[in-house]
Amino acid sequence: MTTMRSKTPVLAAAISGMALLAAGCGTVSSGHGAAALTAPAPSARASSAAASASCAGSAANSAPLQVPALDAVQFVSARQGWVAGAGHVLATSDGGHTWTTQYSGPDALDQVDFVDAQHGWAAGVASLLRTTNGGATWTVMQDPCGSIRSVHFVTPDVGYAVAGGSQIRTDGGVPAPAVGGQLLTTTDGGQHWTAVSGAPAQVQTACFTSTASGFLGTPGKIWRTSDGGQHWSLAFSEPAASGAVHPGPDTTVLQCAGNSAAWVLFLGQGAALGHSPYLAYALQNAHTARPLFEEAYIESAARPQVHAPDGPGSYPGPFSAISPDAAVFVGFDPAVGYGAAAVMTVTGSSLSRQGDVSGISQAYGVAFVSDTQGWVVGENARTGEYSIDATADGGHTWTRQYQMR
Numbered sequence: 173m174t175t176m177r178s179k180t181p182v183l184a185a186a187i188s189g190m191a192l193l194a195a196g197c198g199t200v201s202s203g204h205g206a207a208a209l210t211a212p213a214p215s216a217r218a219s220s221a222a223a224s225a226s227c228a229g230s231a232a233n234s235a236p237l238q239v240p241a242l243d244a245v246q247f248v249s250a251r252q253g254w255v256a257g258a259g260h261v262l263a264t265s266d267g268g269h270t271w272t273t274q275y276s277g278p279d280a281l282d283q284v285d286f287v288d289a290q291h292g293w294a295a296g297v298a299s300l301l302r303t304t305n306g307g308a309t310w311t312v313m314q315d316p317c318g319s320i321r322s323v324h325f326v327t328p329d330v331g332y333a334v335a336g337g338s339q340i341r342t343d344g345g346v347p348a349p350a351v352g353g354q355l356l357t358t359t360d361g362g363q364h365w366t367a368v369s370g371a372p373a374q375v376q377t378a379c380f381t382s383t384a385s386g387f388l389g390t391p392g393k394i395w396r397t398s399d400g401g402q403h404w405s406l407a408f409s410e411p412a413a414s415g416a417v418h419p420g421p422d423t424t425v426l427q428c429a430g431n432s433a434a435w436v437l438f439l440g441q442g443a444a445l446g447h448s449p450y451l452a453y454a455l456q457n458a459h460t461a462r463p464l465f466e467e468a469y470i471e472s473a474a475r476p477q478v479h480a481p482d483g484p485g486s487y488p489g490p491f492s493a494i495s496p497d498a499a500v501f502v503g504f505d506p507a508v509g510y511g512a513a514a515v516m517t518v519t520g521s522s523l524s525r526q527g528d529v530s531g532i533s534q535a536y537g538v539a540f541v542s543d544t545q546g547w548v549v550g551e552n553a554r555t556g557e558y559s560i561d562a563t564a565d566g567g568h569t570w571t572r573q574y575q576m577r
Contacts, residue, residue: 239280239296241576242549242558244345244537246284246292253539254307255549255560255574256281256294263307268547268562268573274307282347283322291328293362295320302362304328313362321347323362326380331358332401333365334375341376343448343504344425344437345490345537348376348389355388357401368401379428387434387455389424394436396458408461410438410451413474422451432458433496435518439488440471446507449474450488454518456496464518465501481523484516492540500546500567502535509533510553515567519543526567531559547573 239258247253254274255262261275261284279299286292294301300313300320321340325331333356337349355371355378358364372390380386388395392410397403410422422438429435433456440449449471452464465483466472472480485503492500498519505512511533515526529535532550540546544566551558559575 239282240536240551240558242536242551242560243282244284245539245547245549245560246286247539247541247547248286248289250541250545252289252306253547254284254286254292254294255537256284256296257549257558261294261301261307261310262560262574267545268560271560271574274303275301275310279312282342285323285325285331287325287328291325291361293323293325293331295323295333300362304361320356320365321349321353322377324379325362326383329359329361330383331362332356332368332378332380332386333358334378335365337374337376341423341425341439343488344377344423344439344450346377346425348423348425348439350376350391350423355401370397370402370404372404376424377426379426379434381428381431385431387426387428389426389436391421392424392438393421394424394426394434394455394461407459408436408453408455411475411478413440422449426455427491427493427499429493429499430496432456435491435493435499436461437488437491437501440467440474442470443487444470447486448488450483451475451478451480452483452491452501454499465516465523484514484525485512489513489535490538492538492546494540494543498543500538500540502529502538502548504534513548513550517543517566524566529561529567530570531572532561532570 242255242257244256251267252265258280262271263274264271279296281294281296283295290306292303301310302313303310319335321334323333334353335356337353339350341348353375355368355375356365357368372395374390377389384398384400386397394408395404396407420441422440425437426434436453438451447469449467451466451471453461454464455461463478463480466480468482484501485505487504489502489504501516503514505514513529513532513535517524529548533553535548535550537549545564547562549560557575557577560573561570562573563570
């Protein structure tokens with residue numbers, strides 16, 4: 173059986189994050205001693221002794237997470253985009269016809285987040301990089317505690333992050349702690365972080381469409397704020413599951429699609445017979461949620477009252493929110509040869525299975541800028557190569573743009 177990419181279980185990293193929060197590190201400063209990098213160049217790092225002192229010894233005990241060579245992708249237009257991975261940031265300004273290396277170094281980067289063509293961040297294992305010139309240079313935002321799991325910025329200065337926690341899930345495309353996560357915010361581009369005191373506990377993922385409006389995921393629940401996180405209201409709770417079939421609440425992965433809309437993937441626990449439970453929803457008008465699809469074996473048995481169509485693959489995968497009415501999900505079928513990355517598009521109330529991403533066994537990241545144009549990064553398990561593939565027809569056909577080992 174083909175195994176899924178996994179950065180979990182990572183007990184030492186979990187201990188690091190929990191120790192940070194327990195030590196009262198509610199305000200995290202990551203801007204001191206930052207170094208500007210002219211790509212491609214390795215990052216400047218604080219000494220391990222300094223990191224250990226700042227984190228009460230927890231950083232020294234952290235086990236490294238496994239990050240693929242190409243792991244995350246984002247486009248801000250049909251021409252300009254970035255891909256991040258283990259030791260790499262790649263960029264294109266012509267829709268992916270050519271890719272250039274903007275960063276090469278030791279940082280294991282599993283997320284890239286740009287608010288426009290100039291301002292962006294690349295986050296990863298104990299790493300946070302920032303650029304203000306489209307990636308021509310990157311600044312290392314020192315975070316000796318190494319606690320940030322994911323970031324979501326809404327302006328060049330204002331952003332939010334999920335930090336700490338344990339049992340990190342990556343199979344929804346965004347690193348999400350199953351337990352113990354906390355919401356942080358910054359007003360200086362990530363140099364300093366403070367805890368959002370009004371946020372619910374056990375934060376797993378978060379997204380914002382403005383400095384005021386956003387959604388937050390906790391185990392099996394979706395919350396909404398309209399005042400920058402000072403107050404939160406419960407927008408939706410996942411239907412209850414049979415404890416005997418599917419114990420415990422799911423991990424909630426979400427992406428915003430306007431001030432009152434979000435796309436949600438609930439990741440269940442456990443796997444059996446080539447299946448791992450998941451359930452997808454579209455949230456509109458801030459509180460109206462409709463089920464999209466589900467994993468057909470474990471999930472359908474856990475929540476028979478949902479009655480959702482089969483999802484794209486027996487395992488979950490990354491997804492891309494295009495608008496309140498459109499999104500693309502890429503699943504994973506480990507039982508198909510070396511694995512297959514199955515594509516499903518959602519447009520309004522219609523689901524369309526588009527086939528598989530040719531040449532990719534498992535997708536790690538996906539970005540669509542329209543119903544037709546998008547990119548997927550992933551791995552070919554047979555050849556051991558990582559690649560960037562593009563489509564111009566909504567996922568029916570794919571073109572290889574870049575590959576590496």
